[in-house]
Amino acid sequence: MSSKPRTLYEKIWETHVVERRDDGTCLIYIDRHLVHEVTSPQAFEALRIAGRKLRRPDLTLAVPDHNLPTTARLDAEGRPVPIADAESANQLAALERNAPEFGVRYIAATAPEQGIVHVVGPEQGFSLPGTTIVCGDSHTACHGGLGALAFGIGTSEIEHVMATQTLLLAPSKTMEIRVEGELGQGVTPKDVILHVIGVIGAAGGTGYVIEYTGNVFREMTIEGRLTVSNMSIEAGARAGLIAPDETTFAYVKGRPMAPVGEAWDKALAWWKTLPTDADARYDKVVLIDAADIAPCLTWGTSPEDVVPITGVVPDPASFADPSKQVAAQKSLDYMGLTPGTRMTDVPIEHVFIGSCTNSRIEDLRAAAAVARGRKVASGIRQALVVPGSGLVKRQAEEEGLDRVFIEAGFEWREPGCSMCLAMNPDKVPAGERCASTSNRNFVGRQGPGSRTHLVSPAMAAAAAVTGHLVDVRELEPMGADA
Amino acid sequence: MKPIREVEGRAVPLGLKNVDTDVIIPAHYLKTITRKGLGKGAFETIRAQPGNVFDDPEYAGANIIIAGDNFGCGSSREHAAWALNDMGIDAVIAPSFSDIFSGNAFKNGILTVVLPQAAVDRLLEVAKTDQISIDLEQQTVTTPFQDRLAFEIDPFRKHCLLNGLDEVGMTMARDAAIAGYEGKMAAERPWL
Numbered sequence: 001m002s003s004k005p006r007t008l009y010e011k012i013w014e015t016h017v018v019e020r021r022d023d024g025t026c027l028i029y030i031d032r033h034l035v036h037e038v039t040s041p042q043a044f045e046a047l048r049i050a051g052r053k054l055r056r057p058d059l060t061l062a063v064p065d066h067n068l069p070t071t072a073r074l075d076a077e078g079r080p081v082p083i084a085d086a087e088s089a090n091q092l093a094a095l096e097r098n099a100p101e102f103g104v105r106y107i108a109a110t111a112p113e114q115g116i117v118h119v120v121g122p123e124q125g126f127s128l129p130g131t132t133i134v135c136g137d138s139h140t141a142c143h144g145g146l147g148a149l150a151f152g153i154g155t156s157e158i159e160h161v162m163a164t165q166t167l168l169l170a171p172s173k174t175m176e177i178r179v180e181g182e183l184g185q186g187v188t189p190k191d192v193i194l195h196v197i198g199v200i201g202a203a204g205g206t207g208y209v210i211e212y213t214g215n216v217f218r219e220m221t222i223e224g225r226l227t228v229s230n231m232s233i234e235a236g237a238r239a240g241l242i243a244p245d246e247t248t249f250a251y252v253k254g255r256p257m258a259p260v261g262e263a264w265d266k267a268l269a270w271w272k273t274l275p276t277d278a279d280a281r282y283d284k285v286v287l288i289d290a291a292d293i294a295p296c297l298t299w300g301t302s303p304e305d306v307v308p309i310t311g312v313v314p315d316p317a318s319f320a321d322p323s324k325q326v327a328a329q330k331s332l333d334y335m336g337l338t339p340g341t342r343m344t345d346v347p348i349e350h351v352f353i354g355s356c357t358n359s360r361i362e363d364l365r366a367a368a369a370v371a372r373g374r375k376v377a378s379g380i381r382q383a384l385v386v387p388g389s390g391l392v393k394r395q396a397e398e399e400g401l402d403r404v405f406i407e408a409g410f411e412w413r414e415p416g417c418s419m420c421l422a423m424n425p426d427k428v429p430a431g432e433r434c435a436s437t438s439n440r441n442f443v444g445r446q447g448p449g450s451r452t453h454l455v456s457p458a459m460a461a462a463a464a465v466t467g468h469l470v471d472v473r474e475l476e477p478m479g480a481d482a
Numbered sequence: 483m484k485p486i487r488e489v490e491g492r493a494v495p496l497g498l499k500n501v502d503t504d505v506i507i508p509a510h511y512l513k514t515i516t517r518k519g520l521g522k523g524a525f526e527t528i529r530a531q532p533g534n535v536f537d538d539p540e541y542a543g544a545n546i547i548i549a550g551d552n553f554g555c556g557s558s559r560e561h562a563a564w565a566l567n568d569m570g571i572d573a574v575i576a577p578s579f580s581d582i583f584s585g586n587a588f589k590n591g592i593l594t595v596v597l598p599q600a601a602v603d604r605l606l607e608v609a610k611t612d613q614i615s616i617d618l619e620q621q622t623v624t625t626p627f628q629d630r631l632a633f634e635i636d637p638f639r640k641h642c643l644l645n646g647l648d649e650v651g652m653t654m655a656r657d658a659a660i661a662g663y664e665g666k667m668a669a670e671r672p673w674l
Contacts, residue, residue, distance in 0.1 A: 019659050021638065023636070023637050027653065031674050046650075059674075066512075088513055128673075138556065138558040151582075152557070152582055153582070153585075154560035154582060154585060155560040156586065156590065157585065159650055166653060206579075207581060266671075266672065323550055324499075423509045440502075443502075444505075444508050
């Protein structure tokens, strides 16, 4: 053990080095591999062709999420409902075949534990502090909320992990994003991360692993930390990290795949050594005052296009960078927005509450607190609430949240990626506008021609009940404790 | 994987920054279970616009793309690299790339060349009329106008690309080291 002060990232990295090459590249051991149906078929295919096996199927967990329709999965007789889209059905069937063939644990679409891979991992205790976690999905950064080094990989890397349980990686630079102070009323973890992305930009974290520090993250729940770390990739960082602490340990303890007994005690002792040492240095430090963060949202087609809800659609000429001016104009054309329009004057037609960013129980509670006793506005064509997993859904139903949403006029759906990415029947039609709790506002992300405004669950619910983008703080007198 | 030494040809002067993976290949094309045929969906939203660079006859058969900052940002979908392969792209030149995309490109034999914005601007100009040459061995991009732009590349990646090496097979040969690590961890961190 070196005596040099180290960051959380460096500690996790160093304990996972199998071999170090002369050029600094390391063979890194992967503790946990999450698999879903979209990015895995070609990896399984490659293994089959080469006659290779999974090295550690016991460290691998597969669950379908991206393609699954969020309508009922079983018919009245309890039989699985066939999937109408032939290509989706084919891809889901491939995972269902590949998992048993290669000895991988598989959570079926109809199982109560099914859900979005990044909701299922933490919920099952599969994702643990101090582990390396990969998945063929960029929002794997999510699990960094537990203090795990978690990042998205491509299909060739999936194949590499399957065959060797390792990846060849160059170490990342480290960036500290410290947010200190008191968050204002109505400011949620989603607003914090949108604000951060707005500050550092969509490429600001490229080449870095971000560690979020400061009292704001220490005081945040695990659900909130997962939301923040989830969107690290929207700032260009392959992974985010939040130091594990008592909140983390309390969350992990008792989960189905979490260690127990003596193993738990041993794990806990090690996890407590992980936080960044007092004198450790980051390659870059960004300081943010919590008081500067308002409930915010995106106006354009990059997650860095962030304004406070009290703001206006920016004028492309207001950007110093000429290429940003061009990009902003293109964004405004696509989004159908005019500079100077107040964000709260923008009407919307769709609301999506869900995705790996915001579909956990706290997200649903925050949205329900706004929806309770109100009605979805008449101009809204569709308002979806999609729990992140079957277990989140069950808990929400036990708390009566489903009835709050249904009585307000929202649709209460089965778990999956849903309207986040237009791979399943939940899509936003061309030219229509969605207040969405998801993570990407890219061109065509929610369907060809769709227009996305990224918001927090409370803001999405507020938009649903007013029919336009709105400052959730203005609704609060009637809502419950949001 | 086929080895790469030089990439020479016309380049599509795309120029845009933050070209994300949904632009490179929209999600509705991700339902395939093989790697082939994705070229038809590549840059669909850009190709829907009249007068776009991809359908400009001037750049027909181009095997290089020149783009702005942060090319390939967004999702981890390797389909983005497969789509570029399928449309015949051998190299992308930009001031910066997303980390995941550049890894995926590398693993599919697509060369990602990082050059400063000023050099990229120069190449965007040249690309309108002339060919561009990339020499991986020398780590240079050259034009018929005596431009000679040097670029950096990770030595390991360079070695693999020059020799067309299969990374999975190379790592599987390190089995003893991996097994040694696993044995050590079983003792030190038995909860995993």
